[in-house]
Structure formats: C-alpha cells, structure tokens
Amino acid sequence: MKSLLIPIVGDTHVVDQPDILHRHGKDESFHRAMPPDLVVYPETNAQVSEIVRRCSERRCPVIPFGTGTSLEGHIAALQGGVCIDLSRMDQILALHASDLDCRVQAGIKRSALNQELAKDGLFFTVDPGADASLGGMAATRASGTNTVRYGTMADNILGLTVVLADGRIIETGSRARKSAAGYDLTHLMCGSEGTLGVITELSVRCFGRPLAQSAAVCSFLTLAGAVDTVIETIQCGIPVARAELLDDVQMNAVNRYSDLSYPERSTLFLEFDGTEQSVAEQSQWVAALAAENGGDDFVWSTLTEEKTRLWQARHDAYHAARAMRPGCEGWVTDVCVPISTLTECIVATRADVDREGMLAPIVGHVGDGNFHVLLLVDPRSESEMATAHGINDRLIERALSVGGTCTGEHGIGYGKLKHLEAEQGEAIDVMRQIKTALDPFGIMNPGKVVSAVHDTH
C-alpha cells in the first residue's frame, strides 16, 4: 500500500515506524494496542478520498484517527490496514459569529477551537474529558459536562463532509438550524465510529459566552443525597449548566492528584449560566434542594481562575484515578439511564464494586442520567479482568433493565459489541444492512459497532 499512498500525500506523510504505528493502535483505555500497518496524514478532502479509493480497490481496512483518546478500542486495527490520521486537517474554515456557527476540519481539537472562538465571545460547548478532535467527537457521538444544558455532539452538528468507503465525498445537512430535507445523514454519520466513512469537515453550533456564570462545590453525607439533588434539579426544570458527581473514592483521587483539600465524600460540582439575576435564582434553588438532601453549604467560585481550577480538577478525574494505582490501566465504562432510576443504579453499582473489592471511582454527568465507573485494572491479571467484566456486565444489565443504554457517550468500539446486541435487539440487523449498503467490502474500521460479536481484549 505504501507505494500507492505516497503519490497522494508525499513520502513524509506515509509512516510505518513501529512507535508511530503503536501509538495509533492504542487508545486511552485498557484495550491492548493493535497497530495499523501504515499511518497516513492527508491535508485535503481530495487526498482522503483518494486514499480511501485506493484502499477500497485493495480491500484494505481504513481506520480514521483523531487524537486516539477513545475508550472502547475504537481505533484498534483489528485486521491491520491504513490509519488515516486527520491531525493535519485542523483548520477553522469559516466562522459565522452572527449565526453562531462555524465550519472546521475534522482534526481540530476542542481546546484549539475554543481559543479561536473566545476572540469573538463564543464557545463550543461539548467537552469530553480528553482534548479530542471534533471529527473524533462526532464519530463517537461524544458529550461532556455541559451536555445537560447545551446538548451532545449530535445536537451541535449542523452538517458534515464525509468520505465514503468508495471514495465518494458527500456533504450532509446545511447551515440552517433545522431542516426536513431528506434522510438525516448527519445524525447517521454522527456516532458511526468510522464504520460508514471518514468525517473530514463539520459545521457546528457555538454559543455566546453567558453574561454571568458561577460555579459551586457541595459535598453530601450520602451518595444518594448527591444524586437526588441533581434529579430534583432536573425535574424542577432548573437549567443548570453543569451537574457533575464525584464519589468519595474519586474525591480522594482528585485531592491527591490536584493538591486540593475537598471533603472526601460524594460531591457535586455545579455551574450556573445566565444573567446575574437568573444565576442567583438558579443557585438559590439548587442550594435549597442540596440542603434538604444532606448537602453542605455551597463553596462558590466566581473568579475565572478559581473556576478554571475547579473544572480542571473535574476534567483530570481520569488521570487522577489512574494515579491512585501506578502502572494500572483504566477501564472506563459508562451507562446512561432515565433520571428517576439514577440513584438506585449508582448506589447498586457502588455496592457491587465494593463487594468485589475493586478500586473504581464513580463520576458522572448526572444531570443527563449518565455515569462512569473507572475500573483500575491490571490487564495481565486474568482474575482481576474477570471481576471487572462481571462488574461491567452487571452495570449494563442494570441500566438496560430500567430502559437505559449501554453507553451514554463513549460508544461501542469493539469493547461493547455484545452489549449493543443486548440493547438493540433486531435493530442491529438494520444497522448491519446500512453498513453493508454503504461499505460492501467492509473496509471501514472493521470489527467495530456492527461486527459479529467477538472478544479481543
């Protein structure tokens, strides 16, 4: 393949050094590295198209790659092949500040985009833990701490450019805020994890920075009290901007990692956006709900620096957790459930983890009904992995039994194939029919999402 790709992008942009290959076959999770045969760095849609066309002719697997920060083995080259690294396609193509949207290449990272948008008083809201690329975030249907107020990637993409399995380049959507024009290919591609095509450009919504903003931290006597506070906040329709839960285990990790001294109890990190008046109103309400549920007084951060520090601690949760057990790998599983069942799900999960004697903090975007269990594992220990599998399986069974989903925001990769089957039933056959129609040779990120179930841990 190398000699076929060099004429497209030049010889410095087709790489087969083992360390580079390894880095492109390993995500941020415990899933083992499965390196591709080549990594190629295109700079234009036309180059991506030509690369995919060549791969298609040779029936060679194609794996799109953003920053490699996914968590379910999404980028593992299960059958080898060509990894298309989009990091050189990282430009903002157009910023329409008065329409609150912009057009970007898929390789741009969210922090870089936000730096540019800040110059116009705007921000892009979706903030997964990692500084991921927008293309990767679209491909995995990512969300984050702001989602309770501003939505997921699915809610914030207006249109895409996608290179299909045969090299065709299509544009989906438009810059209109809504449309009833034909099948919704934008949403079909969003969350397809590179199995239907390579996302190369996105039009995304942005928002004006709120006039006022304040953040608060509140710790609770019980895990249930913290979760109940958020449930009641949502049920009352209070438009909280962020409502993040960190349990006692995670708070211990955060204090150690970020040199903080929060109480090591279940804690909510909250943010309120709006005008001075509405922020004050919202926070009074939530403070009252917290007090009724065994919460301490709110500790407020209003200075930008303090807030940044607070949210940095939240975003560092994964690294903080991993630092609790040096040398371990992280197995971050996530589910999302109807909010009325959230307390029961989280409490039962905490009990299960403790019963199994596993070190595993729980954090969550609880306003969405979404939470993560950060299983700290040694993948070389068969018994430990079996325990972790058991916890994960029971967690997902618990979520599905109350009408939830096996993943709120991390996606399927190959790590959750069997759980997708359990959740979707016959609908997965429809997904396979679509996959076959658009990628008849099965070259696009093979073994992910719609693959027959297999286990490659």
Add this chain to the structure above:
Amino acid sequence: MKSLLIPIVGDTHVVDQPDILHRHGKDESFHRAMPPDLVVYPETNAQVSEIVRRCSERRCPVIPFGTGTSLEGHIAALQGGVCIDLSRMDQILALHASDLDCRVQAGIKRSALNQELAKDGLFFTVDPGADASLGGMAATRASGTNTVRYGTMADNILGLTVVLADGRIIETGSRARKSAAGYDLTHLMCGSEGTLGVITELSVRCFGRPLAQSAAVCSFLTLAGAVDTVIETIQCGIPVARAELLDDVQMNAVNRYSDLSYPERSTLFLEFDGTEQSVAEQSQWVAALAAENGGDDFVWSTLTEEKTRLWQARHDAYHAARAMRPGCEGWVTDVCVPISTLTECIVATRADVDREGMLAPIVGHVGDGNFHVLLLVDPRSESEMATAHGINDRLIERALSVGGTCTGEHGIGYGKLKHLEAEQGEAIDVMRQIKTALDPFGIMNPGKVVSAVHDTH
C-alpha cells in the same frame, strides 16, 4: 388485497369507499388527490407488521397515514396501494412524569396528548399548525412555534417502534437522555416520511410547564425591522420561547378571520417562559431591541385566555390566509436559512411575490430562520401555477445560495423532489442506497423523498 387484510384486522377495518379513499389521498395543500386502493385501520404493532408483510409479498405499495395534514403530497398514493391509517393506535402507553418522558402510539394527536400531560403539569412542545399525529410529526420531522426554545421532533424523540418494509418490528433508541450506542436509527427514521417503515410508537420528551409565561404582540414600521429584532434576540442568546413573524398581508387575514383588530403591519408574536424574574428580564431586553428597530410598544397578554386567543390566531394563520380567497388552494412552501441572512431572504421574497402580483402572506418561525410563503392558488389555472412555481423555485434558490435548506419543517413528499436533489447533491445517492437496502421492492410510500424526480402536480 382486501381478502388478505380482512383476516388481520376484521372486515370493518378494511375500507374501500370512494369518499374515504379520497380523503386519504389528499393532504392540506394544493396537491391533487391521489387515493389509495384500500384504507386499513390496525390497532396493534403486530397487525401493522402483518399488513406490511402481506403487502410486501404482493409488492403492493404501503402509505402510512396520520391525520393527512402534510403539505407536499406526502400521502398521495402515486402508485395506488394500501393506506395504513394509524388513528386507532392513539393511546398513551406510559407516562414517566419524573423522567419527563412518555411512550405513545403513533396515532395520538398532539392536542390529545397535551390534554393528558396537563394533568401532571407537563406539556409536549412541538406544535405544527395542524393538530397532527405524533407519528406523522416524527415521519416529517415537524417543528413549530416553540422550536426556537424546545427543539424539533428530531430533538424530542428518545426512541421509536418501527415496522420495516418486510414486516420486521424494531425498537430504536432507549429512554436514556443520550446514547452513543450504535447507528442513530431514531434520527434516520425521523423525517423519512414513511419511505423506510411505519412508525407505530414513540418515546418523547415532555417539559414541565414554566413557572411564569407571558406573551406579547408588537407591530413594526417595516418587515426588516421585525425580522432584525428577532435576529438580534437570538444573537444575544435571549432564550425566547416563541418568536413568530406575520407580515402585513397575513395580519389582514388574521384580523378578518379571527375578528381581531391588530395593526395591519409586519408583526411579531412573542412568548417568554421561565421564572417571574427571568420572564421580566427577557421581555425588557426584547422590548428594547424592538424599539430600536421601529417596533411599537408591546401589547401584553398574561391571562391564560388572552394568550390562548393570541396563539390560536397564530395557529389559524393558514386557514385565515385561505379564507382571503374563497375556493383557492394553499401552497405553503417553507425554507430555513442561517439567521444572519433571514431579513434579506424574506424581504427579497416579499418583493418577488409582490412583483408577480400573487396573493401570498408570509409567516415564519423566524427565531429558527424558518419562514413560510402561503401561495393562494387556483390549481386549474396553468399560468397561476407557473407563477407560483417560479416564486417557489426562486425562494429555494435564494435559501440554498446562503447555506439554507429547501424545507425547514414540511418535508419533501413528492412536491420538493427536485429541490432536495439541488440541495443534497451526491448525498441523495446515499439516501437511495439506504432506501434500497431497507426496502428492496420499493413498496414503502413510493415516489417520495428519494424517488427519481418527476412532477405529479
């Protein structure tokens, strides 16, 4: 077919009386009636499945039918066949008030659903002009006056039950607020206009009734002033709940139809939701923007009765317009554009309509960048229809040239096939591939959305 269907639903539920057939082949627009051969009234998912399976075996077209209030010929039986009328599947299957969602059968109408939800202090937000069925609204990706605040059907559906072209019954989505589990079949089905399957059940979001609400009417010296006020409102991030434009022609129609006495100038109908404080704050801001753009003082309605009257007048806009020219048919076209281009698009469209001497009010959900031209036509007059076609074509060209869409909320049916081609380019081939994969015999609502372009006006 009749004898094949009677065993499934009983002989009273398979109908071939000409008047019933006619009513099922004619929507609310100028598109001429194209009756099906049979209308069948199932009551269960299993019956729908069995009906479709029988039709599939015979390669007989299937047209799902909600209330017949669509506007682009969606329900016309272009090739005859069986119309599946879902009006007997109109139950609320589950109401989860504490999760702010409910499960309904597809035939329930939005007003009936809202009557039930009101008992729990909840409401379903999407409100197209007609009292449509939820299934029909999902199939056409409908929206309405609340969309600027609460989203379209696409934003408010959590999951669907769909009967596919071969009779398979699938469930998409879940009750979780977000999910990254596999391809987004919910969004694929939403807006597919019955061409991929029959939607039989929906899980939808509902919202708590706001603590405070007030509505205002404001008339403007110029059309541009009215639209600019809304654009600035959106750009400032003011979370207005409704922002509806009615131009001078429409205001004349509304006054006559509903016996009101508003000034007959371009007018905004506005609504603010929230707490007492936030409603007051929002309305002060918008009033200030209106004043700067040549708007009169707001005329407030705070009593429930007054507000109901005000919004009823808005919802009656289509009937009011048609009453201006007794015996005419309505050709309601709609586009949606990036909001910064909205004033220019509406003003140019008004000028075009006036130049052509056509009677055609303009109304719009302008907060979304979405507006309608209500062309009042006599379909028997070739020259008039040619004029109307010209206005519609130029309107859509104008919308596409600024990055907009050929339909914000009405859909494609067969009335906008060529415009979908113009908008989507190669992406329409992908839609066709999906259609072929899921409906290989082309029995599901043939001739709509993804059909080769043809003209059946």
